[in-house]
Amino acid sequence: MALAATLHVMELKAVTSGQQSTKTLFVSTPQGPASNNLSDTGHTYVPDAPQGQASTLSGHAVPDTSNTDERDGTLPRVDIYLPYGTTGDQTLVHRADAFVKRKQDPQYRGKCKVDCKYRPQSCQNICYYQNCIHGGRPPLYREPGLKSLTRIEAGVSVKPGTPCNAGPFAQKFWDPRSQSKALNLQCDEWPMVSQKREAPNSAAPKIQISLRCIPGRDNSDAGNDIKQCREGAGKWSAKKPTGILSGERGVAGSSPFVEDDTYEVVPYMGSFIKDNEADDALRETLKYCEPNPDCSNDGLQMYATNIRLDKGAGKFPNNDGKTRGKPYDNALHNTYRMAGESADIRQLHISLKITGDNWNDVLTRVYYYENGNQVELAKKNTEGMKANDEFTLPVSNTLLQELRVKKTDCTDFEFTYGNPSDANKPWKAFDFNTGDKGYKPYSYTLSGDYCVTESKPKMKTVRCTFPAV
Known part of the structure; x- marks a missing residue:
């Protein structure tokens, strides 16, 4: 049997006596030139109008078929319904105004x-x-x-x-x-x-x-x-x-x-x-x-x-311009690495406890934070340290570059991490002093200071932070 001569019933929905029928049917029309290349089967999906009324689609009056056998009915072609596939002996269609085009192939x-x-x-x-x-x-x-x-x-x-x-x-x-x-x-x-x-x-x-x-x-x-x-x-x-x-x-x-x-x-x-x-x-x-x-x-x-998306500490410790004094923690925050390097960027902390009659005894500690705990990298106790004296904390399994500490006054120091004269990677070094400041909105302290000094009757403490590659 030719496709154009077939007639399909897609759905007949049973209803309780006294309720309006909601039939859905496919009807046959003579095969002729298709109005578009997506509806060339000759079959049209037509929803029923309420009993006693005619359905009008695309300007065509559709007679009431609620009391007829749909297999005997013939309705005119209605072009606002477009076929999109088949199942068994049925042709499935969309309303044209709801038709979704297939996504084009990537180009x-x-x-x-x-x-x-x-x-x-x-x-x-x-x-x-x-x-x-x-x-x-x-x-x-x-x-x-x-x-x-x-x-x-x-x-x-x-x-x-x-x-x-x-x-x-x-x-x-x-x-x-x-x-x-x-x-x-x-x-x-x-x-x-x-x-x-x-x-x-x-x-x-x-x-x-x-x-x-x-x-x-x-x-x-x-x-x-x-x-x-x-x-x-x-x-x-x-x-x-x-x-x-x-x-x-x-x-x-x-x-x-x-x-x-x-x-x-x-x-x-x-x-x-x-x-x-x-x-x-x-x-x-x-x-x-x-x-x-x-x-x-x-x-x-x-x-x-x-990338830590599920840590309560957040992605960064000081990213809102308000919070201060919370250290960067490699175990809690996002971690980053310089291209070509084998270790992540860290925030190191240096603590100098200065004591003695002339403030010449210096206990130095270098550490970072991991899961909220201090991890010590190096420690040195220096007695009789006068102005312009300096010492170096050498490279070790924990301290990846040497750290030079020079005293310039009672609580004033200069720090050099790494080698600024390195011809290949001078950017790995970082040098600063206790009076340096950074861009305030995102610094470790409200004032932008790299270092904070605290004084007590018999001890002065200098604490600084700096980036380490």
């Missing part, structure tokens, strides 16, 4: 560009990920779905304190560059949240998400470049005169990317003016973007090693 959508002259620090992070982590063979980026990794799951956030402006990371990345709000450091993540990312895996052979502390303007502008490319807006619009980069997008022209569409990201160098002194100087700082890049860490590349 390659071309190249998105980030202008490195105006987003230099973002480009550094992108280039580090593509050229150093992936050896110049970066993966294609994918449009994310609902289950892609969030910022918090990646160890960052859009709010302050994540982690570039939270201790001890702000002290490491912010204070040596500036101690003002103008720097506005944010944690740049690459791949970014608008790109599909897998869940963190400590066994992954490569860094999954590259982090870098960069100025907020860089971060937001680069993110906007990618956003406009994905949406077909701005420079990537095929419908506007400003769409000078629309040709870089792949198939589907100006349509927005959909889930699992793939694309490349190109750090764009075309805006730099050759032989312009300022442009040349800026471009020289983008060492990760060179054809044969120097992939040694410049002191700003890091990644998360442990």
Whole structure:
């Protein structure tokens, strides 16, 4: 029997006597040219009208069939119902206004560009990920779905304190560059949240998400470049005169990317003016973007090693600009590591107890916090320590770099952790004195002081904190 000549009853719902019947039926119409390519079976789903009334669909009057045998009835074709499958001898249909299109297959959508002259620090992070982590063979980026990794799951956030402006990371990345709000450091993540990312895996052979502390303007502008490319807006619009980069997008022209569409990201160098002194100087700082890049860490590349989403202590100890004096704890808070290093960044504490008739006896302790407890790394008792005297706590299994302590006055000291003259990794060192201050909103103390001094009749105590790589 030809398909166009068949008649199907999809559902006959039994009802109690006296209630309105709610029949559902399929009817046959002669096979003719289909009004669209999704409804070419000749069968139409028609819901019954109340008894005694005619159903009107697409301008066609449909007679009441409540008292007839549906297998004998013939109704006109109604095009607002579209078939979507079969079951047994029935053809299943949707109402056209409720029809959901099948998601198109993922497609390659071309190249998105980030202008490195105006987003230099973002480009550094992108280039580090593509050229150093992936050896110049970066993966294609994918449009994310609902289950892609969030910022918090990646160890960052859009709010302050994540982690570039939270201790001890702000002290490491912010204070040596500036101690003002103008720097506005944010944690740049690459791949970014608008790109599909897998869940963190400590066994992954490569860094999954590259982090870098960069100025907020860089971060937001680069993110906007990618956003406009994905949406077909701005420079990537095929419908506007400003769409000078629309040709870089792949198939589907100006349509927005959909889930699992793939694309490349190109750090764009075309805006730099050759032989312009300022442009040349800026471009020289983008060492990760060179054809044969120097992939040694410049002191700003890091990644998360442990994301703690379920700890009551929170992700960071001082991330709201109000809480002070709570130490960073590697066992309770998110942990991060400088790319290329074997140990996580820690917050170290140094305590100096000064006694004696001339305040010349100094008991020094270095420690950090783990699960709320102090873990001692080194200890030294020095008697007769006068102004300009100094000593060194050597490298050990627990203290990863040497710590030099120099006394300049009664309770004034200078500290040097590591070797600032190291030709390869000078950024691993950190030097400061008891009078130094950091950017106050995210420092260990309300005043931004690195050190706090307490005085008692026979003892003075100096306590300081500093970041250790």
